[in-house]
Amino acid sequence: MPTLRRAVVGRAALAALAALLMSMAGLAQSQINPSMPLYQLHGSGTSNPALLIWRVMDTMMARTKPKIAMSYRSIGSGAGGDEFAALNSSAFGCGDVPISPTNFNRTLQQNNPMMHVPFLVGSVSIFHNIPGIGEGLYLPPCTLAKIFRGEISQWNHPEIVTNNTHLPDLANITASIGIVHRNNGSSSTYALTHYLNKSCPGEWSGKGQGVGVTISWTSIPAARRTMVTNSQTMVEQIATNPYSLGYVESGQGLLAGLEEVQILNANNLTLTSSDAAIAPESFIASQFPLGNLTTANWTAVNPVYGPSDAKNQWPLTLGTYFYVRTNLAYLNETGGLLKLFLSYMLSDDVAAIMPEYSFTALPKKNGTETVDGQRDFVFSSKRDSYLMNTMSTLAADDKETKNTLKLGDAYQVHGSGSFVSALMIRHSMRVLQGRARVPVSMTYRAVGSVEAQLELGDVQNMYSSYNHFKVWVWGLREGLPFAISALGIYHTKSFGWTALTLNCKLLAQLYRGEIKAWKDPRIFSLNGAAASSIAEQETKASVTVFAMAAPSGATYALTGFLTKSCNDDWRAPTGPLTSVEWAAGVNTTYQGRPITTPEEMLAALAATPNAIGYLPVTLGASSGLAEAQMEVTTTTTTTNKSNRMRIVSKQADLARAVTQ
Known part of the structure; x- marks a missing residue:
């Protein structure tokens, strides 16, 4: 998929922040004492760079000493400018357009003018x-x-x-x-x-x-x-x-x-x-008055459909700016935190993660022009000392965090395991990613329960695992149960009956290779009056039985049912098995390849007439395949009487299995 090239006016505006330090002297050295109260910084504005701003803020909150709190509300450029001009509503604003002349003049009337700090051109x-x-x-x-x-x-x-x-x-x-x-x-x-x-x-x-x-x-x-x-x-x-x-x-x-x-x-x-070209050097120089970030000329900046030497100049181009007061004394300690935030936003550390958001660094030539325009401003030595101390802490991030940032978002969760719960887990991950305040990366690899166990064992074998959790469909000594699901028996045989009915005994005989044709009298006997219909349709049709070739949670469920309900017919030497040495008549391949996943089982069934196999209901219910009824025996608790009933998976009381 094509990616957007976006410009970062990082080094261009960094030196211009000297203007912010004119009136910030008097900040106590005790601020670096961990016992001091929580420091806070809150801003609002355009939603376009919100994901980046949230990530930077979260990184700073995680790494900065003393403890700080930061937030950014994505409310739009206009509303962000209004809140900023109100003086006490937010410490900074952010917009993809310059602040309105009305709000710019309000800052002058308040005897605390503002400056535009451009940091993106997109x-x-x-x-x-x-x-x-x-x-x-x-x-x-x-x-x-x-x-x-x-x-x-x-x-x-x-x-x-x-x-x-x-x-x-x-x-x-x-x-x-x-x-x-x-x-x-x-x-x-x-x-x-x-x-x-x-x-x-x-x-x-x-x-x-x-x-x-x-x-x-x-x-x-x-x-x-x-x-x-x-x-x-x-x-x-x-x-x-x-x-x-x-x-x-x-x-x-x-x-x-x-x-x-x-x-x-x-x-x-x-x-x-x-x-297109988003921000070539000549375009930046012609559109933005970088020589003076405090001038009222910024309110008239409008690069949309602007002239450019680049033939492929993009017409819907906008600058993105922080709105900041030139005198931050009124913010007290928050003024220092704002300076720290802006410096970090314009640093090489943040520039390094810009490509993840389709941003690229602006040529350094434009940065020189901005530095020249701000030489008259000086730093407060006390504030500079405090900031340098905090920035040192900020830069001293540990190796794990660096590696995480290289891989993508600061917060990542990765897991692997059972096919059965894959759809639910991935849906939940999408919901969480959409609702998270900061960018979050979450993935789930459907590799099967057995593979998940092997990966879990890697930790004990001194191997480093890239996953944070595993999911499997049978019990282990350690684990957190979170869902219950069903296994269904699906087929592609057209019958004269309303639905095919099987029981544990017939299922065991099918998977032992003893029933080879749909005309088998044992199938006729259970399905009753419609026996003649099946005989009339295809009396010679053979049964194609499919099973998993690889260890599988679905096989574990099937063999567990057969072992518990009719082991005399199944004749398994042990209990539930994840892998079985199937009888000669049972097919474990499709188109020459082993069937190792539920998706491959589904493909084999869908493409093979007169076939039968087993699938997690989470996949089978939406497959369009016919599900066989299972005849099961239930016991009434009050009378202790046994009853036979025929059900498909959607009629089963799965919650009851939790209490048994």
Whole structure:
């Protein structure tokens, strides 16, 4: 999948932070005493870099001494600027657009002006979810303008179809276009609307549409539009709603697997963000006043659809800035923590993890210009001493943490084991990853219960395991039970009966290789009146019995049932077995390959007529295969009478097994 190139103004803004230290003297040396109270830093703003900011904050909280607390609320650039200008609401703001002139002037009126600290230059893209239409969709500027103001409402509109003759299926898609848009104060809306207005003003502002972080979307019928509150929910809405169209930070959309729309840049070149230049040196120099981070000129910065020497310059380009006061004395100890946070955000350590978020470092040439513009500011010696002490602690991370960061997210959980619970575990992992405040990586390898035991034993054998937990489907001396599931018997034989019925004895005889044909009278006898129907269909059809070739939890369940319920017919020398030396008539291969997983068992059954085999119900229930009824004997507790009943797995009382 293509990745977005994004620029980090790391070294460019680092030296500029000297301005923050003008009024920070007087910070007590006792702050490094572990008995001091908790120090806190809270900010808010754009959702685009939220994942990175959360990760950096969490890393700092884990490594910094004394204890600190940090948070960042992903509420949008506009709201972040408003809270920052309120002075007491947040220590810093963050936006993908410069702070508004109104809020900039508020800081001047408060006698505590602000500065813009740029740290990212990135991009916004437009994404679609049209089933059957993958990459290659092209929407010219005026067509996009008509779509986002509601004039074009169908995917097979002639204007869309005409510009996409390479996608003939579009003409047959009659579905309405579902627009997903951001809430008020969104920098992504700022990028989109400025692009539409600069590239096709006649179809945007010329039709009364607004431009900026907040616009009215009422020209689109309410039934066709959905508002979301941040970039993460924008991605979710597009991904889960067929025929939708939305816009979001390019890296987040691409990493989520969304299909990007091709658009036109200022040089009349059709491209996607993965083909484009995001932040070449000449573009950065021409668009951003890096020589003075405190100037009011920052409020007019707008790189969207800006001119560039690069022919493939991306048109929906935004800078990302921290909004910070030049005098941090009012924050007391939090001022030092803010300086530490900003310094770390612009450090080589954070630059090293930028590629995981599709970010790349800005050329150092741009950093020199910023340093030159900030030479008049000096550091407080006391603050510098405290910060250097804390930064030393921050840099002294242990080997394990370094290795973890090289592998990806700071928090990782990896496990392996049973096939039976794989779907449930992976679903739970996706939910946890989606709800975590900081980036979390979680994986589960379905390798089978036996392999999980072997991997667990690696630790005792002095081998290092990369897994944090194992899952198996039978009891060990140590383990935490968390679920109970069933094994089903599935077949591909068409009968005259409503359902095939088997019992333990017949199942044992099938897996001992004694029953070789469906016309066997033992099968007829149990299935009763419909015996003639099966004889009339295929009296000579042989039974193809499939079993697992490799050690398996499913085999353990099957042999456990046979041993406990009808061992006289099964005749096993021991109890439940994970691996069996099957009779000659039992097939353990499919297409010349051993059957080692439930998925391979399912494939063998689905492709083989007149076959029978066993599957975890978690897989078999959704396979489309027919499940055999099992005739079982139950005992009524009150009367102590035995009853025979025929059930399939979904009718079984699995919870009862826990109490027995």
